[in-house]
Amino acid sequence: PHQFAVVGLGRFGMVVARTLAERGHDVLGLDRDEGPVQEAREVVTHAIQADLTDEAVLRELGVAEVDAAVVAIGDDVEASIFVTALLVEAGVPHVAARANSHLHGHILRRVGATRIIYPEQESGAALAQHLRAPDVTDYFALGAGIGVARLNAPRAWIGRTLDEVRQSPPNPSLVLAIQRGEETIAEPAPGEQVRDGDVLVLLCPDNNLDEIPCEYP
Amino acid sequence: PHQFAVVGLGRFGMVVARTLAERGHDVLGLDRDEGPVQEAREVVTHAIQADLTDEAVLRELGVAEVDAAVVAIGDDVEASIFVTALLVEAGVPHVAARANSHLHGHILRRVGATRIIYPEQESGAALAQHLRAPDVTDYFALGAGIGVARLNAPRAWIGRTLDEVRQSPPNPSLVLAIQRGEETIAEPAPGEQVRDGDVLVLLCPDNNLDEIPCEYP
Ligand SMILES: Nc1ncnc2c1ncn2[C@@H]1O[C@H](COP(=O)(O)OP(=O)(O)OP(=O)(O)O)[C@@H](O)[C@H]1O
Numbered sequence: 406p407h408q409f410a411v412v413g414l415g416r417f418g419m420v421v422a423r424t425l426a427e428r429g430h431d432v433l434g435l436d437r438d439e440g441p442v443q444e445a446r447e448v449v450t451h452a453i454q455a456d457l458t459d460e461a462v463l464r465e466l467g468v469a470e471v472d473a474a475v476v477a478i479g480d481d482v483e484a485s486i487f488v489t490a491l492l493v494e495a496g497v498p499h500v501a502a503r504a505n506s507h508l509h510g511h512i513l514r515r516v517g518a519t520r521i522i523y524p525e526q527e528s529g530a531a532l533a534q535h536l537r538a539p540d541v542t543d544y545f546a547l548g549a550g551i552g553v554a555r556l557n558a559p560r561a562w563i564g565r566t567l568d569e570v571r572q573s574p575p576n577p578s579l580v581l582a583i584q585r586g587e588e589t590i591a592e593p594a595p596g597e598q599v600r601d602g603d604v605l606v607l608l609c610p611d612n613n614l615d616e617i618p619c620e621y622p
Numbered sequence: 623p624h625q626f627a628v629v630g631l632g633r634f635g636m637v638v639a640r641t642l643a644e645r646g647h648d649v650l651g652l653d654r655d656e657g658p659v660q661e662a663r664e665v666v667t668h669a670i671q672a673d674l675t676d677e678a679v680l681r682e683l684g685v686a687e688v689d690a691a692v693v694a695i696g697d698d699v700e701a702s703i704f705v706t707a708l709l710v711e712a713g714v715p716h717v718a719a720r721a722n723s724h725l726h727g728h729i730l731r732r733v734g735a736t737r738i739i740y741p742e743q744e745s746g747a748a749l750a751q752h753l754r755a756p757d758v759t760d761y762f763a764l765g766a767g768i769g770v771a772r773l774n775a776p777r778a779w780i781g782r783t784l785d786e787v788r789q790s791p792p793n794p795s796l797v798l799a800i801q802r803g804e805e806t807i808a809e810p811a812p813g814e815q816v817r818d819g820d821v822l823v824l825l826c827p828d829n830n831l832d833e834i835p836c837e838y839p
């Protein structure tokens with residue numbers, strides 16, 4: 406397990422902190438307000454109320470010892486930039502920071518952030534992916550025009566074998582798994598038949614996703 | 623192609639609108655402010671300045687004819703709820719809405735939204751996934767504890783065959799693809815050797831991701 410610091414315990418920071426802590430990592434949660442710190446206390450290793458734009462505080466708390474830090478401050482752009490710069494200067498090897506705009510993100514990189522997150526843009530792109538292929542419950546682009554799609558078995562495929570499915574739009578190159586009720590059949594045989602209620606995971610050309618027979622008229 | 627309406631052209635709404643329009647779908651972008659409407663004009667089919675809490679306006683603009691609508695209003699919770707309710711009552715079959723909190727999301731569902739998006743939580747979870755396995759550049763959970771991971775070939779795997787890789791942590795069950803420079807080798811042979819700079823896409827048990835040999839000390 407590794408050590409992480411999360412500065413800013415709003416909705417974004419709290420989820421980062423909680424997820425890492427649940428996976429067994431050491432998480433130091435920091436926020437300038439009492440409320441978020443109290444809430445974080447139940448999920449992280451240590452939660453401390455502090456203003457991280459104060460360099461003395463940062464040193465005192467030993468924040469520089471972590472493997473990676475997350476600057477999850479949203480609205481206060483100045484604080485976001487200052488805290489990022491201080492963490493980088495203190496020697497934290499990886500600093501991920503959330504940005505409000507491309508210029509803000511550019512500046513964060515200039516002061517040494519190693520990864521920039523744009524929450525609204527990321528979830529907007531994921532929603533658009535869902536809307537254009539609503540039966541595709543997840544999509545994962547692999548680059549070079551191929552991706553992995555998870556989809557509810559379209560009505561038109563029920564009773565077909567996987568070999569037959571490979572020949573109909575969107576012509577997946579491989580069915581990786583079938584989720585059937587509680588069971589997951591990884592690397593199913595070509596003769597396996599699709600049943601109503603199956604969830605299929607396919608390796609599939611990205612451009613063809615819109616060709617999956619779907620619920621829009 | 624389908625018809626979509628996106629109400630609210632902030633960072634989230636704009637990305638949804640742009641992505642769908644780029645994929646060839648008909649996108650009607652709506653915002654109460656001039657600025658976002660102007661910006662959207664370059665990327666969507668139609669961009670109109672309007673206050674969508676006004677039921678008469680909604681009817682006039684024919685927004686009810688779309689296949690799906692997105693309520694991308696962030697801060698104004700009242701407007702988000704009212705616009706969602708109006709779109710549902712007007713007969714739009716799928717209404718996706720962004721929520722600021724779980725209670726807000728619950729209310730949106732009660733007024734008929736078919737999908738709720740929490741941008742901060744979604745990107746927070748994605749960042750946590752990245753931090754716990756930093757060489758994994760993407761991860762896609764398939765449920766039942768398996769997922770698809772894309773990762774930079776760890777130093778320890780260079781020169782090994784895919785068969786050997788399958789036997790070392792995190793014991794992937796299948797290497798789906800190798801991205802090597804400009805080329806993507808889908809379904810590579812078991813004897814294929816990993817080269818420096820390769821990006822591997824694996825079907826892999828989720829709990830083992832932390833075992834990938836990685837850059838943290
Ligand atoms: N200088 C600082 N030191 C420590 N914490 C800070 C500092 N400045 C802001 N924060 C904290 O960062 C957190 C997130 O900031 P933001 O203003 O984006 O709130 P939010 O909108 O609740 O966040 P989210 O969008 O993640 O829900 C807040 O809880 C705030 O108290």
Ligand SMILES: Nc1ncnc2c1ncn2[C@@H]1O[C@H](COP(=O)(O)OP(=O)(O)OP(=O)(O)O)[C@@H](O)[C@H]1O
Nearest residue numbers: 630631632633634653654673674675695696697701
């Ligand atoms: N009643 C309404 N009718 C139409 N548009 C609206 C209405 N209320 C708000 N909007 C628009 O919704 C957009 C997004 O709202 P929000 O207040 O979240 O702005 P934002 O913070 O810029 O958004 P984002 O977080 O997506 O970047 C704004 O451009 C706003 O003008």
